[in-house]
Amino acid sequence: MVIPPEIHLPVSDSAHPRHKIQSGSCPESDISSDCPLFPLRNDIFPCTACGEIFQKSHFLEQHQATEHAVSELTDGDSGNNIVRIMFKTGWTDKVKNPEIRRILKIHNSPKIRTRFEEYRELVKAKAARNGAVGNRDERCIADGNELLRFNCLTFTCDLGINRSTSICNQQYCSVCGIIKYGFSPKMDGISTLFTSWRAHMSIPENVEEEFKFMNVKRAMLVCRVGAGRVGSEGEEINKEDGGFDSGTGIAKVL
Known part of the structure; x- marks a missing residue:
């Protein structure tokens, strides 16, 4: 252009929810049982432009379409x-x-x-x-x-x-x-x-x-x-x- x-x-600001990994709340070994909000490795979708983490792929797409449009x-x-x-x-x-x-x-x-x-x-x-x-x-x-x-x-x-x-x-x-x-x-x-x-x-x-x-x-x-x-x-x-x-x-x- x-x-x-x-x-x-x-x-x-993007109107879509963003999710970041919360650290320091519990040991890594307890992620699946005691930290239900902590995303599993397979559910992490990082933005390659800014590094922000999302739990859903469509949230990542929406983020990139608005925050990294150009x-x-x-x-x-x-x-x-x-x-x-x-x-x-x-x-x-x-x-x-x-x-x-x-x-x-x-x-x-x-x-x-x-x-x-x-x-x-x-x-x-x-x-x-x-x-x-x-x-x-x-x-x-x-x-x-x-x-x-x-x-x-x-x-x-x-x-x-x-x-x-x-x-x-x-x-x-x-x-x-x-x-x-x-x-x-x-x-x-x-x-x-x-x-x-x-x-x-x-x-x-x-x-x-x-x-x-x-x-x-x-x-x-x-x-x-x-x-x-x-x-x-x-x-x-x-x-x-x-x-x-x-x-x-x-x-x-x-």
């Missing part, structure tokens, strides 16, 4: 360089080209990754059934015509500041909502754009100033998009008879 000049992001990519990271190059491409006005303050890597939950991968497999299978007509269809068969596209959002928290990795629960923090739940399935389509400049311009230029009282900032998401067969505006989407999987400006994203 690219964060231009004014971008910072939210933090909140990590910052340093200057020496190859991903950092790639994102910087992608972000700066397309900005012809160097004065307006926002400075990149930090680049965060989103750690998507297994559920979100699986949902994306399942959709990509459906696109590939559909393209294979209909046969390859051109380069576009060959890409659909190979990888679902997966693309990298930009989506600009606002946020109101401090995610990423001082290496903060926790997402918040603030109602109007779009970035944390997307990280936690993904894009809303109620939407007719999700608009993703070829350049960061176009994505940046999709949000009013004065949004930060107008909603300064809410600490609103903007962030840029770099999205993996399973575009499939892309049709022009007005053509039917997701038809079983070989129609288009996405339209201009609309595609399935992770």
Whole structure:
């Protein structure tokens, strides 16, 4: 995720119960009989990021999804360089080209990754059934015509500041909502754009100033998009008879 000049992001305490090993309460030999709350070795689920201990695997998953949702990519990271190059491409006005303050890597939950991968497999299978007509269809068969596209959002928290990795629960923090739940399935389509400049311009230029009282900032998401067969505006989407999987400006994203 690219964060231009004014971008910072939210933090909140996890609402899920945490369990830590209590020490010094009884001898190790008495764990099973006299210390029923002491987790057995097979029931311990440690967080590899911070070392916190949980008694249930789903508590660990919830903890990691909220407390370790992102990590910052340093200057020496190859991903950092790639994102910087992608972000700066397309900005012809160097004065307006926002400075990149930090680049965060989103750690998507297994559920979100699986949902994306399942959709990509459906696109590939559909393209294979209909046969390859051109380069576009060959890409659909190979990888679902997966693309990298930009989506600009606002946020109101401090995610990423001082290496903060926790997402918040603030109602109007779009970035944390997307990280936690993904894009809303109620939407007719999700608009993703070829350049960061176009994505940046999709949000009013004065949004930060107008909603300064809410600490609103903007962030840029770099999205993996399973575009499939892309049709022009007005053509039917997701038809079983070989129609288009996405339209201009609309595609399935992770």
